[in-house]
Amino acid sequence: MSLVLVALFAFALVIGAPVAVALGLASVVAIVAFDLPVHVLAQRAVNALDSTPLLAVPLFILAASLLNAMGVTTHIFDLVRLLVGRIRGAVAQVSILVSLIFSGVSGAALADIGALGKIQIDQMVAQGYRKQFGAGVTIAAATIGPIFPPSIPLIIYASVTNVSAVQLLVAGIVPALLITAFLMAQVAVMARLYDLPRDTMSPSLAAVARKTLVSLPALLAPILLIGGLLSGYFGPTEVAGVTVAYSLVIGFFVYRTLTFKAVWEALRETAEATAGVLFIVSTAAVFAWVLTLDRVPALAGEYLLGISSNPLVLLLLVNLLLLVVGMFLESIAAILIIAPIVAPALHAAGVDPLQLGIVFVLNLMIGLLTPPVGMSLYMVSIVAKMPVHSVVRGVLPFFIPLLLSLLVVSTVPAVSTWLPELLSR
Template identity: 35%
Template sequence: MPAILGIALVVTMLLGVPIAIAIGVSTMAALMAGGIPTTFLAQGAFTSVDNFPLMAVPFFILAGTLMETGGLSQRIVNVASRLMGNVTGGLAIVTVMACMFFAAISGSGPATVAAIGGIIIPSMIKRGYGRDYAGAVASSGGSLGILIPPSIPMIVYGIVGNVSISSMFIAGIIPGILVGLALMLVSYIIARKRGYTGSGEKFSLAELGKAVWEAKWALFAPILILGGIYGGIFTPTESAVVAVVYGMIVGLFIYKELTWKDLPKCFINAALTVGAVMIILGTSTAFGRLITMYQVPQAVASLIGGISQNKYVVLMLVNFLFLITGTFMETLSQVIIFTPLLLPVVTSLGVDPIHFGILLVMGAEIGFLTPPLGVNLFVATGIAKVSLEEVSKAVIPFIIALFAVIVLITFVPQIALFLPQVLAK
């Protein structure tokens, strides 16, 4: 049955079937071959979405849409521009920095690319930056949307792996900052090589202060969301609702860039995204339960155990697995399928579930940047008006930098575990 499951999945994906449908078809094929009632798929899909913590996903998606339309992303960009816009490759560094701020609001990679890239990519092109470079910077910066908390994949990992979502959020802070710094360094090196200069405006503390004051409500959003979670005021699920209400109030009544006429469009866009996510989540959950039923994790554990019992060797093998599967598997599908498959294996070797969760999310993060799936790349190419092939080549140095940080965190788990351990005391 596991063979039928795997073969059906590979064949359907090679035929170009959407990942959610491919997972559903392969699950159905295995159920029929094994004589298991096909209602198993429907029941798995229903129970997967009948989950209170999962309610955070649609609300965070809606919050990101409202804040993008309401002008919060523009003000975040203004602050980053005043801070770093005058250095070599300043707009590229500003892009990554702004993505880090917006990631602390949206929890989504593609949403971060759309919100920040839609503002900065046209400006970069006007300043003489290459379209491929502009698209690559925005794509890689947008990938931080699922690493810096709040994060939708972290919420799903917490549900599937029975791991504290709040601890996962805390663990993502330092790795997120490290990845952001690595992407800024790569942006600077390439910009210097290509001769992309800064804005030419001298740094002004007064102008920076003015930009920060104008953006105070936007900058307060991540403080409100994350501070409320870590302060025990509300749960991650409740924080998503708070983010929606806050985004509406700021957009409608303070910045006044979000109008009542914009609300239906925001709700529709969010609903379309949520619908796609829930379909993937439903079929992937049934798939994950089926492979657990057939004891595939135990078989994988035996296979990996035959290669090595060293947890670092195993983690590096897992990292390379994520690098490969990210090219054709959607982020949530990876999280839902690999969590029950690999979490028991790595924990048996002494790996902390939070450490593994961060590596899993970071591996999925690379999947945003690798075609043919590469969702972030498709968003960026549409904005930069450049071919996928050009952006795919330009993003390679950023992928290398991201993978280097993954390797570092693999061998130094305290980078991810330090804050959760400190705050747990």
């Protein structure tokens, strides 16, 4: 039964069906063909959406849309440029830091690229950088978003594997900072090797003070979010709601650049994005149910534990699996299909659930940079009006810091577990 299900799913993808449709169609055919109860389709699909952590998904998407509609990203970019100064490769370094800041409200790689991509690439080209280098920096920096809280993939992973969403989001803070540091080190090396330009903006104390004053309300949004999670006063859903409310307040009463038309457009974008995510969640739940009936998770667990009982060996095997899967399958669908299969076995072998969640999502975010299905490549191609093959060439050097980050997170559990354990004492 499982072979038929997977074959139907693969066939649907090959002929160009959307991932959610492919999952749902394969599940329906398998359920009917093997005389399984049809009413389970609706029951499983609805139950998958009946999850409190998932309520945070549309709220985080809305918060990012509202902040983007205010036009504050340009202010933040200029402020970080002033703070970094006129070092070689400065604007590329600024792009990475701004991605880290913006990831504190967006929660998704594609949202970062959509909000910041054109600004980042245009600024680098204006300073004399090659366009494909700018595209590479932009894509690589966007991987920080789904690791640093609020992370939509981490929230979905937590809901699928019954891990604490708050702890998993907190667990992503140190790995995200690690990725940022490695990316900045890569840019520093490339700045020396390729004589990258220095920034033309001359920093002064007065300019920094003015730009800080303008940017401060927007900068407080990620601080509010992270502070709410770390304090324990808010869960992911509550902090998402507070962030949306804060964005509306500063948009209407502080910056005064937010209009009712812009809010309506943000709501429309949020509805479209949320519908796409939750459609995948519901159809993947039915798909996973059919696999569970056929004992696929149990058999996969027995197989993995039969290969080795060493947690590190199993984690490296899962890394290889996910790097390949990420090349072909959309990240949320991959989480929903694969996480329930491999997570129980790795937990049984002694892999920390928080570490596994970070490793899982980081692998799939690297997959967004890899053809043939790497959505970040196509997103930047559209934003920068570049052919995809040029974007791929630009991002190739940045696989080094990303894979190095993955290796550190996989081999050193404390990178993911230290902060949650510290806060839970």
